[in-house]
């Protein structure tokens with residue numbers, strides 16, 4: 001890999017089904033900024049807690065949790081607060097597409113928020129199964145809804161469609177599931193170079209007319225918008241995005257490859 005890594009962020013993933021006190025989370029996703037690589041601005045790797053060697057990356061232990069025999073498919077971000085929310089049935093629980101977005105939801109709106117790992121389209125049956133307590137008469141009476149937040153691009157909408165389908169399979173009603181995206185005026189990653197600027201960024205910016213592409217919940221919150229300003233995504237748009245993403249997948253398109261929107265742009 002080219003470039004230099006800076007600004008490391010470490011996010012813990014664990015099973016919301018419970019973690020006996022004192023035990024380390026199953027794994028961490030560590031994200032970092034990349035400078036000096038024309039193909040990407042961000043990268044990530046895994047860390048598996050190992051009491052004998054906490055500096056996993058230095059010890060070359062940065063592989064996928066499965067390489068270390070760690071069960072991972074049922075893990076979610078903010079597992080403890082999510083478990084509490086599923087017990088106490090607040091009005092809203094957010095399932096975002098990324099740790100940064102889940103953090104933004106908690107900080108800006110004070111709502112419980114989680115995310116899956118490994119990016120768009122990677123949510124699992126096992127993760128959705130944790131939401132089963134919402135498929136009960138008690139939860140429906142409490143009115144708890146899951147806000148499925150989509151990044152504003154085809155891969156993001158397809159990812160949201162997948163989470164919707166997984167939660168329906170667990171027994172949640174359509175009325176309990178709101179698929180939403182950032183408000184129209186929100187720009188992905190806060191935007192990029194303007195029309196009157198010659199872009200000389202490491203990774204080229206999208207033209208201003210397309211800078212809404214990839215807008216996510218963190219962008220929405222940073223732009224000063226509220227939870228109620230999120231825009232409902234029509235079911236037809238979800239279906240279209242899922243079909244488009246599936247078609248691209250068959251042609252060998254890989255999410256995160258450098259193209260529009262550029263890799264790791266958000």
Ligand SMILES: [Zn+2]
Nearest residue numbers: 193199201205
């Ligand atoms: Zn630029």
